[in-house]
Amino acid sequence: MQTTEHGDSRVFRALNPTIVLAGLAMGLLLLISGLSLRHIKNNQQQVIGEHLQASLNSVTEQLLFWQRQHLGGLRIIIQSPVGAPLIREQLRAGVPDNTQRKALHDWLWPILDGQHIDGFFLVNMEHYLIDASTESYIGRKVQLAETQLTLNKALARRPNISHPAAVPYAMEGPRGHKPAGTLIQNMCALVEEDGQPLGYVCLRFNSQSSFFPLISSGRVGQSGEIYAIAASGKLISPSRFNNTANIHVSEQGDAIQVRELYAREPGIHGQQRPLTRMAAALIARNDVSLLMDYRDYRGVAVVGAGRWLEDLDMGIIVEQDLDEAFASYTVARNLVIGLSLSAITLILLLTLSAMINRRRLAKREGHFRSLLNHIPAPVYMCALDGTLTVVNPAFCALVNIVKSDLLGQPLRAMAAPRWLSPLLSTMERAIAKRGLSDVHLVLRTPTGEQKYFHVLHFPVVYEASGAYEALACFILDETERLVANQHMENINQRLEQLVDERTVELIQAKEEALAASRAKADFLANMSHEIRTPLNAIIGLAHVALAMEMNPNLRNYLQKMRASGEHLLEVINDILNFSRLEAGKLKLDQVEFALVDVIQRAINLVSDKAEAKGLSLQVEIAPEISPWLKGDPLRLGQILINLCANAVKFTDQGCIQLLVQQKARRGDAINLIIDVRDTGIGIAPGLLASLFQPFHQVDNSNTRRFEGTGLGLAICKSLADLMDAHLSVESEMGKGSCFRLDIWLDAAEGRGQANGLERALLSTREQECALCGRVLVVEDNSLNQEIAQTLLQTWGCAVTLADNGSEALALAAQALPDLVLMDIQLPGMDGLETSRRLRQLPGAARLPIVALTANALPGDREAYLAAGMDDYIAKPIDPRQLYLLLQRWLSPRQPSQPDTRPHQQGASPWLIRPGSAIPPNAVMPEPVLSLPVFSLDTFAALEQAGLDTRGALGRLMNKYGLYYKLLVRFATERNQFPAELTQALDEGDNTAALNQVHGLKSLAGSLGMLELAGIAADCEQQLNQGALAPDSLDKLSILLRDMVTLINAWLQQLDAVELPG
16 A cells, blocks of 8 residues: 555656646746847847957058158158258268258258157168267167168168167157157158169157057057057057056156067967967958957957058057956846846745645645544544545444445445444434534444444535535544443542541641640740749849859859759740741841851850860861851851850860861852861760750760750751751760751851941950040930940940030030030030030030931031031941941050959949039949840841831840830830820920920831831921921821830730849
8 A cells, every 4th residue: 555655656746747847947947048148148249349340440540541641741851842952962972961961950850840750860771870860870870670671661662660669879859858768660761863772761750659649549448458569479559457568658758668568378488478369360461350258468368359450560459358348248147147047946946835835735634544544433524415525444343334335425325234323313414404513322232232422513614715515523432431430420429528537537636736736835935934034033133142242152052043043044945946946937037247256156155164174165267268158147156056065065075176167159159067076975876866856865864964955956957957057967985076067158248237346346355445435425315325325335435424405515514525426406405506515615626526316318417517516427326337436536445554444243334424523434344134035036026017126236236135125115205205296286396396206216216117217207307397297297196106005015925024223
């Protein structure tokens, strides 16, 4: 079957009419194109021949006329009744006679000048010059071969004008001086007396002024050339082309021969080269009317015509470059060829497209036949009269009739099995209906088996005509599918019943687990609250008591009580941290921090215990590691503290090493390897797998030496997983352990949250160089006073507080401070006026006064400086900016200077209030009470409610306790603010209202209440413009009340924390 089809396909391709017609079309096109080009070329040759002949005829006629004209003039001279006797007398004498010579010259000179003759000479029969226009030539014998030839022609009484020849000596004549080498031509006539020859009269003329212009006048086009050749093939006229120039024209217009040039084909130098075809024909005395495509003396293909002039003994050749001569033909030829190629290409493309389409159609038809033959369902198509046109093997098998007996037969005449009668009836009705038909049939076979058929008839519309021309049918045997569906439906019902039962059980188990988890979380929170409240009191009171004088035994008891309480607090914190991690409520920060700060904090926390056990602590950080990183320093520090504390706990001798190395770097991402190594007791290999499990200890016996909850490493592992890090351990019994943290962190630019500032302030070296000085803080807001006071005291400054300008002036008059922080918005006397009056105090001319205000508009700083202030800092206060400002205006205490700050145990923090003198070296001692334990998570609820807690803590140098106290004071002291502001507005005290709103804006910005600070700023602007809009007042009051309510609710949910004091 395949062999026959392939054979038919090859025959079809061989006899493909498309290819035959395309070949005939291309052949005809090429024939027409060839005939057209031949006709165009013949016409072009004819035109070229006519042009060349016209130029040749014109030049030839001019040369012959020029020859007759000059010979006629010479005959007039020798036949003149005046001149002829003078000439004969000179020739008879043989010796120049000056008198006769002068008479001849006087008569002949005007005639020569009138005929543009350059000179003359008389020659005797022995060819010696008897007389000449050039006196130096007299007595010489004729030397030029061209002149000798001319004299011979004159003797033979033939027309004679010599070829151009270069004179060997300079010449004189009626037309002036001519240098040696000038090309001249001579014409001579025989002088006779009584039939006997006496000699010759010869006239000479410059070739450049007569002969050469006649030759060049016939040139045509850009490359057309006319030149004359001698019988030797030598060019006796100038070449048109610079690269073959043989004659040079001087500035005086004289033609001078520079080299000899022959009409020979280029090649080896010398005359052995063959003459050009044109020159050879002319020298053989054969005139050429048109010669095509030959090489000239330049080796260029040319067309030309030529004629030999016997009287002048020279040939005249007219030539033009073949390319230029046939330029129009070339354009026409290229156009015809281009059009022909385009037409052939188009024919080929159309033929190829037709063949591709035929092949595509044949392939598509083959695919259709293959698809039809392999469709498992019976398929047929019939014409509108019911004649079957398409059937597939499945249909033939269904009706048990071969394909050849079905095609072309009407459907009603088909002899199908009797049990298919309902199906045939359905098919006949569908043909009669001529529309879409969808029928489901149930038939019973002769064996009693039920068959389910889905019979789908649909009309076939041809795309070309859009007419309904046939009807197609799919017969789908759905018996197997329907039986299987029924079986699957039974199975699904059973599975759904089982799933419902299991789902109810899982929901109950989930609810029980959630209830148990909530109960555990509530229990841990309640227990934390109940335990930490008395525990803080125990630790705090023990700390206070230790500051007093007591006997050693009591001090020992108190120290152990405080240590036990701190240990219990650590246990509670571990349990709470683990609970948060387990519940997924712990979130990571992404802030900039100094790695050395985190490591230093961890080392500082374990250094006392290590020193007590005689252990050395060694820290090594690879130098290539970026000093500033971005991540969560709190959680990283928590891991390092736990690992270092464990290392100290389980090591009795030797050292603890903390090593930091850089494993890899990709851009800003840095892969750090942090190892904590010890020389402790080590861990058995069988216990390493369970080491990071919660509530698990290496030694779980009743006699274990080491305390702990067993949560530290579990928390470290959970924190490492939360940071996408990996925590692992290697250990050997009796030699020690190595805990390794593999973590990715981002490099930062070193602008972390006050970490650099804290390091500068808290490191040992910087503490020795702390700032010293007395600072007067003029601020009417008590909360802002506390913020400034805390920051300044942290850096070693003595602080005096003033609520208004009058108090500030009184304090400064009593004892002049080293620096004044001046608020601008003050009740009564504002900051600008207060600064002016401070300047008037004795010794205050150079007192540094720094503006401290929430106004940060353009021009504010200039206004403050113009009022006599020295510097400017905006609120909320940025600790880094304030510290730099203090460094600029205050002198740091050098390491050599003794620390004169009082350190009295049990003393309360010293605060200078108005009316008190400022001691010369007054500084702030460290507080004696421990602050409650806070972290960033403590303020997470406020951050979620919209407060910028991170920014506020950054401005407070991450003093969590101070931030907590300020929030408590804000909720307490600002509760009545709306009423106070309304009262001030009702009383028309716009200044008081402005001061209140200004203070609220500053305080809200410092505490991270950005929305409240923005509304307060709008209200302040309205008050500055004259009046506060009622809706703005309502908005401010509502938002303030909401903020106070939020803080109070947050305080109620917090674990109890006792504040110092």
